[in-house]
Amino acid sequence: QVQLVESGGGLVQAGGSLRLSCAASGRTFSSRYAMGWFRQAPGKEREFVAAISWSGDSTYYADSVRGRFTISRDNAKNTVFLQMKSLKAEDTAVYYCAAKRSFISIRAAREYDYWGQGTQVTVSS
16 A cells, blocks of 8 residues: 655746655555656646656656656655646646556556545646
8 A cells, every 4th residue: 555645736926836745655665656747627637747667767748748847756765756847827736646556558547556635736827
């Protein structure tokens, strides 16, 4: 079992930055989980944002955030990060981190095994 807790969300002006963190506990990174970030805006489906392999060597981004967001991880601290820059109003959503056992089908939310409760990011224009 893996528990995930997100933090770092908040209110920021357009063009600003935020750094989200996802702390994992339980049978965590020793099981070599790939990690992903997803987001869900009101009235919309949950969408893929970014993913990172267990080693951190491979990353993948949604087209809408590529070049503005950076995913990283610190396995020694069982933590995954999402650095967000040049934020736009359309980035407003609840952001979730998730864990899965392989780095395949990483864009599909249904493929992930564990989820956090989410952290709200609001970008004012």
